[in-house]
Amino acid sequence: xxxTRLTGKGVTRRQFIASTAxxxxxxxxxxxxxxxxxxxxTAGTPATVEAAAVNAWIRIGSDESITIMVGSSEMGQGVIxxxxxxxAEDLMVDWTRVKGEHAPPGAGYVNPGSGAQLTGGSMSVxxxxxxxxxxxxxxxxxxxMAAANQWGLNFADCSASGHGTVVNSFDSRTATYxxxxxxxxxxxxxxxxxxxxxxxxxxIGTSVARPDLPSKVNGSxxxxxxxxxxxxLYAVIRHSPSIGGTVSGTxxxxxxxxxxxxxxxxxxxxxxxxxxxxxxxxxxxxxWSVPAGTSALATDQIFAQAQQLLxxxxxxxxxxxxxVATALAGAAQRVDLIYDVPYLAHATMEPMNCxxxxxxxxxxxxxxTQAAGFIPGLVVSLTGLSPxxxxxxxxxxxxxxxxxxxxxxITQAIKVSMAMGQPIKLTWQREEDFGHDQYRPMxxxxxxxxxxxxxxxxAWWYRNVSASIxxxxxxxxxxxxxxxxxxxxxxxSYAFGSRQVxxxxxxxxxxxxxxRSVGHSINAFMVESAIDELALIAGVNPLAYRQRLLADDARxxxxxxxxxxxxxxGTVPPAGRARGIAFHAGFGSIVAQVxxxxxxxxxxxxxxxVACVIDCGRAINxxxxxxxxxxxxxxxxxxxLWGKIxxxxxxxxxxxxxxxxxxxxxxxxxxSVQVIQSGAAIGGVxxxxxxxxxxxxxxxxxxxxxxxxxxxxxTGPQASYDPIFAGNFD
Amino acid sequence: xVTLTVNGVVHxxxxxxxxxxxxxxxxxxxxxxxxxxxxxxxxGACTVIIGDSAERTCEMSVGEVQGQNITTxxxxxxxxAPLQQAWIDEQVPxxxxxxxxxxxxxxxxxxDHSHPTDSQIDSAMxxxxxxxxxxxxxxxxHRAAAAMGSPP
Numbered sequence: 014x015x016x017t018r019l020t021g022k023g024v025t026r027r028q029f030i031a032s033t034a035x036x037x038x039x040x041x042x043x044x045x046x047x048x049x050x051x052x053x054x055t056a057g058t059p060a061t062v063e064a065a066a067v068n069a070w071i072r073i074g075s076d077e078s079i080t081i082m083v084g085s086s087e088m089g090q091g092v093i094x095x096x097x098x099x100x101a102e103d104l105m106v107d108w109t110r111v112k113g114e115h116a117p118p119g120a121g122y123v124n125p126g127s128g129a130q131l132t133g134g135s136m137s138v139x140x141x142x143x144x145x146x147x148x149x150x151x152x153x154x155x156x157x158m159a160a161a162n163q164w165g166l167n168f169a170d171c172s173a174s175g176h177g178t179v180v181n182s183f184d185s186r187t188a189t190y191x192x193x194x195x196x197x198x199x200x201x202x203x204x205x206x207x208x209x210x211x212x213x214x215x216x217i218g219t220s221v222a223r224p225d226l227p228s229k230v231n232g233s234x235x236x237x238x239x240x241x242x243x244x245x246l247y248a249v250i251r252h253s254p255s256i257g258g259t260v261s262g263t264x265x266x267x268x269x270x271x272x273x274x275x276x277x278x279x280x281x282x283x284x285x286x287x288x289x290x291x292x293x294x295x296x297x298x299x300x301w302s303v304p305a306g307t308s309a310l311a312t313d314q315i316f317a318q319a320q321q322l323l324x325x326x327x328x329x330x331x332x333x334x335x336x337v338a339t340a341l342a343g344a345a346q347r348v349d350l351i352y353d354v355p356y357l358a359h360a361t362m363e364p365m366n367c368x369x370x371x372x373x374x375x376x377x378x379x380x381x382t383q384a385a386g387f388i389p390g391l392v393v394s395l396t397g398l399s400p401x402x403x404x405x406x407x408x409x410x411x412x413x414x415x416x417x418x419x420x421x422x423i424t425q426a427i428k429v430s431m432a433m434g435q436p437i438k439l440t441w442q443r444e445e446d447f448g449h450d451q452y453r454p455m456x457x458x459x460x461x462x463x464x465x466x467x468x469x470x471x472a473w474w475y476r477n478v479s480a481s482i483x484x485x486x487x488x489x490x491x492x493x494x495x496x497x498x499x500x501x502x503x504x505x506s507y508a509f510g511s512r513q514v515x516x517x518x519x520x521x522x523x524x525x526x527x528x529r530s531v532g533h534s535i536n537a538f539m540v541e542s543a544i545d546e547l548a549l550i551a552g553v554n555p556l557a558y559r560q561r562l563l564a565d566d567a568r569x570x571x572x573x574x575x576x577x578x579x580x581x582x583g584t585v586p587p588a589g590r591a592r593g594i595a596f597h598a599g600f601g602s603i604v605a606q607v608x609x610x611x612x613x614x615x616x617x618x619x620x621x622x623v624a625c626v627i628d629c630g631r632a633i634n635x636x637x638x639x640x641x642x643x644x645x646x647x648x649x650x651x652x653x654l655w656g657k658i659x660x661x662x663x664x665x666x667x668x669x670x671x672x673x674x675x676x677x678x679x680x681x682x683x684x685s686v687q688v689i690q691s692g693a694a695i696g697g698v699x700x701x702x703x704x705x706x707x708x709x710x711x712x713x714x715x716x717x718x719x720x721x722x723x724x725x726x727x728t729g730p731q732a733s734y735d736p737i738f739a740g741n742f743d
Numbered sequence: 744x745v746t747l748t749v750n751g752v753v754h755x756x757x758x759x760x761x762x763x764x765x766x767x768x769x770x771x772x773x774x775x776x777x778x779x780x781x782x783x784x785x786x787g788a789c790t791v792i793i794g795d796s797a798e799r800t801c802e803m804s805v806g807e808v809q810g811q812n813i814t815t816x817x818x819x820x821x822x823x824a825p826l827q828q829a830w831i832d833e834q835v836p837x838x839x840x841x842x843x844x845x846x847x848x849x850x851x852x853x854x855d856h857s858h859p860t861d862s863q864i865d866s867a868m869x870x871x872x873x874x875x876x877x878x879x880x881x882x883x884x885h886r887a888a889a890a891m892g893s894p895p
Contacts, residue, residue: 231816669781
């Protein structure tokens with residue numbers, strides 16, 4: 014036996030076996046995410062399938078089922094499919110046998126791209142990609158080695174068939190992964206497994222069917238709100254009507270309620286089912302203590318203050334190149350433009366909810382959460398339990414959109430379960446969801462720009478006034494740049510002679526949070542609207558103007574040109590319609606969109622077509638990317654056309670969908686999508702489709718009517734600004 | 744005590760007759776495929792089929808629907824499996840939360856119109872999908888209509 018012969022993988026059999034002996038027991042004791050109580054309770058029959066964890070990511074059943082742990086949360090973006098797709102490639106198994114399962118919180122499942130087990134920043138595929146390919150290849154080699162051991166052959170003489178079996182080059186013996194997995198799990202992983210070469214990829218880059226969809230068309234998919242436990246009580250929540258208010262005294266228990274639980278800024282009403290809890294909450298009488306200054310939390314004041322801060326606030330400099338003031342002073346033509354966007358709700362279809370079962374010795378949580386990795390720490394701080402007493406189940410999310418990063422609803426469920434000494438499911442009604450969101454911040458932006466006599470941008474002076482997500486959480490100081498606020502206005506791809514990007518923090522205490530694409534969703538509207546306005550002044554068509562600004566950026570130019578071609582830019586649109594274009598880079602991807610619309614007034618805008626091109630470097634599942642572009646465009650259109658939350662006396666409105674218009678079937682444009690795989694580093698796809706659509710609509714409307722809409726929502730009243738802004742370039 | 748016929752099964756449920764059907768399905772019968780979205784019959788997440796009509800159930804009391812045939816998403820396969828298959832073929836769902844209601848609304852539409860026009864789809868499909876799956880829903884309805892075979 015040639016034990017010392019180097020195998021094709023650079024691993025000798027002796028090394029495999031020796032390390033097995035040294036560390037064989039370790040993997041067996043790995044804490045596996047076991048079938049949850051919930052799954053057991055709902056599955057009907059006990060599982061008879063034996064499953065072995067070949068590594069932390071991969072469990073192979075005796076029935077040849079392949080379960081891949083997914084570190085991100087499935088909220089529609091398809092990670093429960095695309096991340097297993099990456100593993101399955103190098104594991105070399107048939108896709109139909111693969112399913113994804115949310116991983117429990119754990120150091121081994123942290124996203125290498127973000128350093129945390131949270132789902133956001135369009136970071137799932139690009140963060141986990143390399144680790145998952147390696148995990149798949151490692152497990153495959155261990156399965157091959159297990160077969161080699163079983164047959165008395167060398168590793169190099171055995172290989173994966175590509176269909177979940179191992180074959181050898183001597184005889185017709187084969188072994189299935191399901192047969193090999195228990196032995197493979199005892200082996201020590203090879204350190205440098207060989208990945209499938211690009212030319213031989215079978216799964217990555219193909220539009221495989223998502224394995225979660227059958228459960229989403231027959232009602233069996235379990236979202237957070239569907240968690241059901243024996244002996245469970247049901248709770249609904251009533252927050253202080255005014256943001257910042259707290260409960261004063263102990264409210265009486267209304268008829269039909271089992272208990273009321275005071276939570277400081279809210280009261281939970283507990284009953285034997287959700288409807289009784291809702292009914293009882295209607296009868297709840299609470300004395301709310303409202304802090305001084307609450308009446309100042311009103312939209313009009315907040316925007317008036319923003320206007321003052323545009324003029325007189327002390328900016329933090331986010332980006333600086335050249336002397337923008339001098340360049341502006343010497344420009345042949347100058348413009349001074351102001352844009353603003355309102356607070357926005359997330360309005361996920363599934364309202365906030367969480368199910369918790371806390372006992373003196375354990376805590377089990379079922380949550381639709383984007384931040385599973387943060388929950389154990391939260392539970393420790395609330396309960397004093399130790400980490401090994403805590404179990405967290407990430408369910409499917411009925412939309413996340415950034416709202417389900419937050420811990421408010423999870424904290425409440427834990428506290429109510431502690432108070433009741435029983436499992437509870439806490440559900441927010443829609444009015445609480447709209448009224449106690451962590452809103453996309455309002456923002457007001459001033460763009461002062463100077464053109465030379467050829468229409469080139471020699472000065473770009475950009476000042477953003479908005480509330481700070483990061484400051485409100487205590488993550489940055491009061492005078493720092495909030496990168497979440499300025500994202501999408503810095504590192505622009507365009508060639509400007511000089512540039513300065515400034516941030517002024519708005520002190521309004523309306524709670525703000527992460528909303529799909531965050532600062533990009535705001536700044537792209539301002540930047541791409543202003544570029545269009547400058548093109549008009551320069552007398553150059555908006556496509557050609559951007560081509561000039563991107564002349565030295567071949568990758569961006571390719572995306573822009575592809576979108577123009579996809580939309581038929583340059584052809585005459587149908588009567589009464591015009592096109593607008595917008596371009597934006599973010600999350601490692603580049604997107605350009607062309608909108609074709611009609612409408613002689615803002616209220617009658619009808620978007621007929623959206624052409625969208627994304628270059629995300631490399632595609633895992635092109636169909637999922639197309640779906641994400643469709644999704645982002647619809648989400649962006651709701652915000653662009655109608656989205657707006659206002660405040661009076663710290664009370665938010667509107668509070669339900671009857672007054673918060675959302676895109677529906679009848680509003681849908683025909684969306685066409687092209688995915689470019691330039692071979693650049695993998696980019697994100699969940700968010701980058703959102704930012705361009707609002708400016709593309711505004712640009713198309715301006716092209717059609719000559720009227721520029723600078724206030725979102727575009728169909729709402731347009732802001733008027735202090736005349737001091739006009740031509741004040743100092 | 745209220746008597747309900749859901750997906751062909753008769754249930755006796757000990758709730759007030761004013762309780763909305765949605766919460767009886769979810770909290771008492773364990774049929775959690777029907778979803779809570781708004782509570783005011785606007786978003787459509789709670790849509791089921793009663794008789795052969797799509798109905799929103801978050802404000803519909805169980806007292807109103809005793810004795811009627813109620814079909815939920817869990818029973819859709821028994822009456823219109825090709826619609827579910829079309830949904831998969833078009834890879835419609837994203838987060839999936841609204842899809843039960845969307846499927847039930849689409850099923851009722853197809854019971855009314857075996858080959859609905861785009862305009863009929865616009866009129867009948869008024870549920871909200873925040874993920875924006877509308878374009879694929881439209882394609883899936885047309886696909887299901889074709890698969891179910893009767894001539895237009």
